Amino acid sequence: MAKVIMAQGTMSGAGKSLLVAGLCRIIKRDGYRVAPFKSQNMALNSFVTAEGLEMGRAQVMQAEAAGISPLVCMNPILLKPTNHTGSQVIVNGKVLGNMSAREYFSYKRKLIPDIIKAFRKLNEIADIIVIEGAGSPAEINLRENDIVNMGLAEIVDAPVLLVGDIDRGGVFAQLLGTLLLLTKEEKERVKGLIINKFRGDASLLDSGIEILEEKGGIPVTGIVPYMEIDLEDEDSLTERFDRKEKGKVDLAVIRYPRISNFTDFNVFEQIPEVSVRYVTSVGALGNPDLVFLPGSKNTMGDLEWMYQNGLADAVRWLAEKIPVCGICGGYQMLGEEISDPERMEMGGTMRGMGLLPVTTRLHREKVRRQVHGTINRMDGIFSVLTGLDFEGYEIHMGSSGEREAVFVTGENKNVYGTYVHGIFDRGVIASALVNTLAEKKGITLTGTENGNCMDYRDYKEKQYDKLADILSKYLNMEEIYGMLREAHIG
Structure with missing residues (x-):
C-alpha cells in the first residue's frame, strides 16, 4: 500500500x-x-x-x-x-x-x-x-x-x-x-x-x-x-501571456479567448534571442517573423472573435510576407470552411480564412492519439524541416479531409497547418526553424551555432x-x- x-x-x-x-x-x-x-x-x-x-x-x-x-x-x-x-x-x-x-x-x-x-x-x-x-x-x-x-x-x-x-x-x-x-x-x-x-x-x-x-x-x-x-504552469494563471519583449527572432502567438495547448511554443522560449509574444489585438501584433495560430477549445467562437477584432484580416495580410502556422484549431481556422452539424460548438457553418485548401467538419467523437514519423516535403521557410523525424500527439473534435502529410500547405507557400501538438519539441526542429528565420533577416543567433538547441525534453x-x-x-x-x-x- x-x-x-x-x-x-x-x-x-x-x-x-x-x-x-x-x-x-x-x-x-x-x-x-x-x-x-x-x-x-x-x-x-x-x-x-x-x-x-x-x-x-x-x-x-x-x-x-x-x-x-x-x-x-x-x-x-x-x-x-x-x-x-x-x-x-x-x-x-x-x-x-x-x-x-x-x-x-x-x-x-x-x-x-x-x-x-x-x-x-x-x-x-x-x-x-x-x-x-x-x-x-x-x-x-x-x-x-x-x-x-x-x-x-x-x-x-x-x-x-x-x-x-x-x-x-x-x-x-x-x-x-x-x-x-x-x-x-x-x-x-x-x-x-x-x-x-x-x-x-x-x-x-x-x-x-x-x-x-x-x-x-x-x-x-x-x-x-x-x-x-x-x-509548464497553470494555463489560466500563466505569466507567459504578459511578455512583450521582442527578440532578434520574434514569434507571435494569437491568444484567443479559448486558447489551448500553448505549451507547443514553450520550446522556443529556451532559445536565446528568440521571443514568444501572445497577442490579442492588431496593434499588439506588430511585424513578427512568424505568426502561430494555436489550438482552441472553441474553434468557431475564437475564429469569430478574430473576425470581430480584425486579427483574421491582419493574419491574412501578413501571410503574404511572413510564415503563418496553425496547429489543431488554428489549422482548422486557416482552411476554407468549418461546419458543425452536431452543434459541438456553435452549430452551422463558418467561413475560414481561406489560406489552406481544407474544409473541417466537427464530430462528436474526439481524435486522441500519439503520432510520430517524418515531416513531409514542403516549400518555403518550412522546407528546412523536410525529412526530420518528429513525435507528438493529436487531440481534436474535427476532421479536415484525408491527409497523409504532417504539414498541409496551400498555394501560398508561407502558410502551414498541422494537427500535431508538440511537433517543435525536438531541438533540431525548433532550431532549424528559428535559424532559417534569422538567416532570412541576415542575422545569426547565439546558442545554436551547431544548427541545434537542446531538446525540450532534456531542457525540462x-x-x-x-x-x-x-x-x-x-x-x-x-x-x-x-x-x-x-x-x-x-
Whole structure:
C-alpha cells in the first residue's frame, strides 16, 4: 500500500503544481517509486497518453519529474472550459459530455468511484503518491460536494501541506484564514504550512512565523524562495501571456479567448534571442517573423472573435510576407470552411480564412492519439524541416479531409497547418526553424551555432533537477517524510 501526502493551496496559483513536481523529483532521487495524482483538474492544456487517453498537462509535467510515463489514472477528471459557465467533462481520458457549472456541481459526486478506481491503480505501482488539490479548501460554498481538496483527503486518508503565496501579499491572513474556515476534522489533517515565492531575507519573517504557528497550531515546514524555474504552469494563471519583449527572432502567438495547448511554443522560449509574444489585438501584433495560430477549445467562437477584432484580416495580410502556422484549431481556422452539424460548438457553418485548401467538419467523437514519423516535403521557410523525424500527439473534435502529410500547405507557400501538438519539441526542429528565420533577416543567433538547441525534453529534465535542488534546501524533508501516511481508501 502506497503512502500519501497532499498539497493544498490557499488559492489558485499558490504554487501547488510546481511543489508537487519538485517533491516527486526529490522522492524519486531518494530511491522511491513516486507518482502524482490530481482527482480533478480544470485546464485547456492537455495531453494524450500512449493509450490514446486525454489528461491534464500539469500531471504530465509531474509524472516527468517523477521519472515515469504519464497515465490517465493520475488525473481521472479533466474539465476543459468551453465558455464562461460550462466545460467539456473528460473522465478516465474520454469525453463524458458538456455540462454547465451547476450541472457538474450536482453530478460530480457520482464520479467518486472513478476517482477511487484511478487511485487504486496508481497505488499498485507507487511507493509514495503526492496529491495536488485545486483552488482552495476554504471555498465553503463548494465543501458539500468536494472531490478534490479535503473531500479527497478524507477518501484516501491523506495528510495535508497547506501552501500560501507571499508574493501576492497577505500570506499570514491566507494561511490563518484558510485554517479558520476548515472544520475541526479538516484542520487536523493539515500537518505543515509552506510559505511560497518569498523574496528577500527570510529572517525578517521570524516574528510573523512565531505568531502564525502559535495561532494556527501547525508548524511551518518551509519558506520557499521565488524561483526562476521554466516549467509548464497553470494555463489560466500563466505569466507567459504578459511578455512583450521582442527578440532578434520574434514569434507571435494569437491568444484567443479559448486558447489551448500553448505549451507547443514553450520550446522556443529556451532559445536565446528568440521571443514568444501572445497577442490579442492588431496593434499588439506588430511585424513578427512568424505568426502561430494555436489550438482552441472553441474553434468557431475564437475564429469569430478574430473576425470581430480584425486579427483574421491582419493574419491574412501578413501571410503574404511572413510564415503563418496553425496547429489543431488554428489549422482548422486557416482552411476554407468549418461546419458543425452536431452543434459541438456553435452549430452551422463558418467561413475560414481561406489560406489552406481544407474544409473541417466537427464530430462528436474526439481524435486522441500519439503520432510520430517524418515531416513531409514542403516549400518555403518550412522546407528546412523536410525529412526530420518528429513525435507528438493529436487531440481534436474535427476532421479536415484525408491527409497523409504532417504539414498541409496551400498555394501560398508561407502558410502551414498541422494537427500535431508538440511537433517543435525536438531541438533540431525548433532550431532549424528559428535559424532559417534569422538567416532570412541576415542575422545569426547565439546558442545554436551547431544548427541545434537542446531538446525540450532534456531542457525540462534540467529544470526538474533545479527545482528539486531548491526545494531540498528550503523544505524540511525530514518532517515531510515523517508526515507520510499509508493510504486507506474509502
